[in-house]
Amino acid sequence: MKKLKYALFTGCTAKQSTPEQMMSTMAVAKKLNIELIELTEASCCGASHLQDYDDFLSLVLNARNIAYAEKHGLTMVTICNTCQLNTAMTKHRLDKNPELKAKVNDKLAEVGLEYKGTSNVIHFLYAIIDDFGLDKIKEMVVKPLSQFNIAPFYGCHNIRPSELHDESHKQKENPYNPTSLDDLIIACGGKNVDYEEKNKCCGFHVELQAPHTAAVLTGTAIAGATDNNADMMVTPCPLCHLKLDTQTKSASEAIGREVSLPVLHMQQMIGLALGCSAAELGLKHHVTEINFI
Amino acid sequence: MSTDKISTQKVNFKVFRFNADEDYLPYYENYTMDITSEEVVLDVLNRIKWDYDGSFSYRRSCRHGICGACAIKVNGRSTLACKESMSTMIEYFGNEITLEPLSTKRAIKDMIIDKGDFWEKHAAVTPYLVADIDESPACENLVSPHDSEELDEADLCIQCGACHYACPVVEINSDFFGPAAFVAAYRFESDVRDSDKQRLINVNEEKQGVWDCVKCIECTEVCPKGINPFSKITKLHQMAFKKGVAKSNVATRHAVGFLHSIKRNGVLDEGGLVLYSEGVHIVKHIPVALQMFRKGKIVLPWNIVKSDNLDEIQKLIKSSSTVKF
Ligand code: SF4
Ligand code: SF4
Numbered sequence: 001m002k003k004l005k006y007a008l009f010t011g012c013t014a015k016q017s018t019p020e021q022m023m024s025t026m027a028v029a030k031k032l033n034i035e036l037i038e039l040t041e042a043s044c045c046g047a048s049h050l051q052d053y054d055d056f057l058s059l060v061l062n063a064r065n066i067a068y069a070e071k072h073g074l075t076m077v078t079i080c081n082t083c084q085l086n087t088a089m090t091k092h093r094l095d096k097n098p099e100l101k102a103k104v105n106d107k108l109a110e111v112g113l114e115y116k117g118t119s120n121v122i123h124f125l126y127a128i129i130d131d132f133g134l135d136k137i138k139e140m141v142v143k144p145l146s147q148f149n150i151a152p153f154y155g156c157h158n159i160r161p162s163e164l165h166d167e168s169h170k171q172k173e174n175p176y177n178p179t180s181l182d183d184l185i186i187a188c189g190g191k192n193v194d195y196e197e198k199n200k201c202c203g204f205h206v207e208l209q210a211p212h213t214a215a216v217l218t219g220t221a222i223a224g225a226t227d228n229n230a231d232m233m234v235t236p237c238p239l240c241h242l243k244l245d246t247q248t249k250s251a252s253e254a255i256g257r258e259v260s261l262p263v264l265h266m267q268q269m270i271g272l273a274l275g276c277s278a279a280e281l282g283l284k285h286h287v288t289e290i291n292f293i
Numbered sequence: 294m295s296t297d298k299i300s301t302q303k304v305n306f307k308v309f310r311f312n313a314d315e316d317y318l319p320y321y322e323n324y325t326m327d328i329t330s331e332e333v334v335l336d337v338l339n340r341i342k343w344d345y346d347g348s349f350s351y352r353r354s355c356r357h358g359i360c361g362a363c364a365i366k367v368n369g370r371s372t373l374a375c376k377e378s379m380s381t382m383i384e385y386f387g388n389e390i391t392l393e394p395l396s397t398k399r400a401i402k403d404m405i406i407d408k409g410d411f412w413e414k415h416a417a418v419t420p421y422l423v424a425d426i427d428e429s430p431a432c433e434n435l436v437s438p439h440d441s442e443e444l445d446e447a448d449l450c451i452q453c454g455a456c457h458y459a460c461p462v463v464e465i466n467s468d469f470f471g472p473a474a475f476v477a478a479y480r481f482e483s484d485v486r487d488s489d490k491q492r493l494i495n496v497n498e499e500k501q502g503v504w505d506c507v508k509c510i511e512c513t514e515v516c517p518k519g520i521n522p523f524s525k526i527t528k529l530h531q532m533a534f535k536k537g538v539a540k541s542n543v544a545t546r547h548a549v550g551f552l553h554s555i556k557r558n559g560v561l562d563e564g565g566l567v568l569y570s571e572g573v574h575i576v577k578h579i580p581v582a583l584q585m586f587r588k589g590k591i592v593l594p595w596n597i598v599k600s601d602n603l604d605e606i607q608k609l610i611k612s613s614s615t616v617k618f
């Protein structure tokens with residue numbers, strides 16, 4: 001198989017509050033012989049909040065990020081659902097609207113860049129599923145996660161709006177019955193847990209302005225996984241991870257029940273199955289301890 | 294006319310039943326039927342009533358996706374029964390299908406719910422044009438094609454409630470107006486003829502307004518009319534800044550804080566953003582922050598790795614910013 005190569009848009013979280021996500025991404029890419037060229041010039045995607053303030057500016061900044069991936073002639077890979085949404089949304093809007101694209105390019109020209117629309121933007125989860133292939137992952141598993149019930153937590157911005165999702169991914173996901181993470185869990189030898197909240201919101205984006213709403217959503221999600229015998233949760237989104245991993249106290253208070261489950265990044269789960277060490281995967285960086293692996 | 298052959302398959306339906314006048318608790322009734330690829334969800338509701346139980350109740354009127362009466366939930370997904378084909382539902386969920394009202398806790402009889410909260414919230418956003426009318430105008434009050442495009446399909450809403458009862462915040466926070474009310478608010482806020490001063494302020498108030506939306510995009514996913522309520526919510530956020538009605542609070546500072554971080558570092562300064570948004574209230578985050586710090590999850594401001602070519606980002610912010618706060 002030809003070596004896979006992508007431009008990596010790390011987003012901000014992987015460099016700050018989820019260092020283990022960056023570590024495990026690199027460890028897994030190395031195991032799978034995937035080359036990732038980090039876009040060190042990239043700015044924050046605005047995380048769906050800058051967009052609420054200044055739409056045009058957010059388009060220009062996201063288009064600049066994609067322009068750097070285009071300079072490498074590579075598909076951009078994201079490792080955060082919200083980065084994926086905002087970057088893919090920018091691409092969608094510019095590709096559909098030549099007038100807007102020209103306006104944005106007028107600005108980019110000031111710094112010698114151009115957004116062409118030649119690079120696709122996909123989440124690492126779908127790069128692995130669509131381009132690498134689950135069958136190959138299965139063949140490479142050295143430590144099957146067979147003793148674990150693993151609850152997938154998809155995260156809104158990877159599966160909704162499905163219109164955007166369908167543009168980026170070859171294997172379409174049904175937002176009401178997504179399967180990609182479940183399939184990945186099975187490929188890693190684990191047992192996938194089905195539960196109602198797997199495609200629901202974790203509440204991350206209103207943690208500051210509506211803490212009660214956010215805490216109820218987090219609590220309900222962890223409780224749903226727990227009630228279906230999950231030993232742990234796994235997510236492709238570092239923001240969901242942060243919410244589910246670090247906010248269990250407020251979540252427990254909000255739903256009136258003690259809840260807490262280890263929450264792995266998707267990359268950490270793959271890494272474990274492929275035989276990476278706990279240190280390589282940064283397992284010590286979790287607030288909800290993972291001491292049984 | 295479709296030339297595809299009509300196919301049939303057996304489907305098990307688990308159907309929510311409840312009569313508020315007689316039942317203490319709701320229960321589920323099972324029906325197994327042969328479903329043809331031509332049928333829509335409403336056909337199934339009709340067949341339950343006609344073939345199995347005449348007391349089974351649901352709302353429908355137009356059967357053309359325009360009255361909004363027939364919305365129910367199929368396997369948890371808000372759906373317009375007369376528009377949604379059973380083939381799609383079977384493709385989505387397989388042959389075990391659960392039919393429930395849009396909100397089980399608001400059920401009156403079977404699929405019929407009390408939509409009172411929906412209409413109250415609809416009314417609360419002044420869902421009509423506010424304008425001084427010249428009773429004897431010299432000519433028609435024309436709206437240019439460009440200006441009418443600004444409505445962005447918001448006037449196509451049929452008030453079916455599918456988005457409202459799919460919204461997780463509506464379930465948790467009873468003050469929250471919900472996506473359909475925001476669509477209505479946007480419909481008139483974006484109309485050049487409208488002169489209401491209060492509507493945008495109302496939909497920006499905390500707890501009830503657009504800042505409490507969790508950005509889950511469920512509303513956009515379920516809307517049978519392709520209205521994209523989430524994009525209207527984003528536009529209402531933007532309008533609040535542009536029209537100068539955005540108050541300085543945690544939510545608005547959170548949005549603006551991104552700009553400050555990006556200007557300084559290219560990337561976000563996560564801790565700095567929380568400080569900027571919360572002000573002195575940041576103290577309430579200290580316990581969680583300490584836990585995170587112990588786990589190496591907090592990078593101090595001087596250790597943040599800035600974006601390469603930061604000068605480009607700063608130049609673009611200077612030349613492309615369109616809003617001031
Ligand atoms: S995006 Fe906002 S309004 Fe729409 S369903 Fe989610 S929380 Fe509700
Ligand atoms: S926005 Fe769409 S889903 Fe919501 S009430 Fe209107 S038509 Fe129904």
Ligand code: FES
Pocket residue numbers: 352353354355356357358359360361362363364373374375376
């Ligand atoms: S019956 Fe009117 S929308 Fe379905």
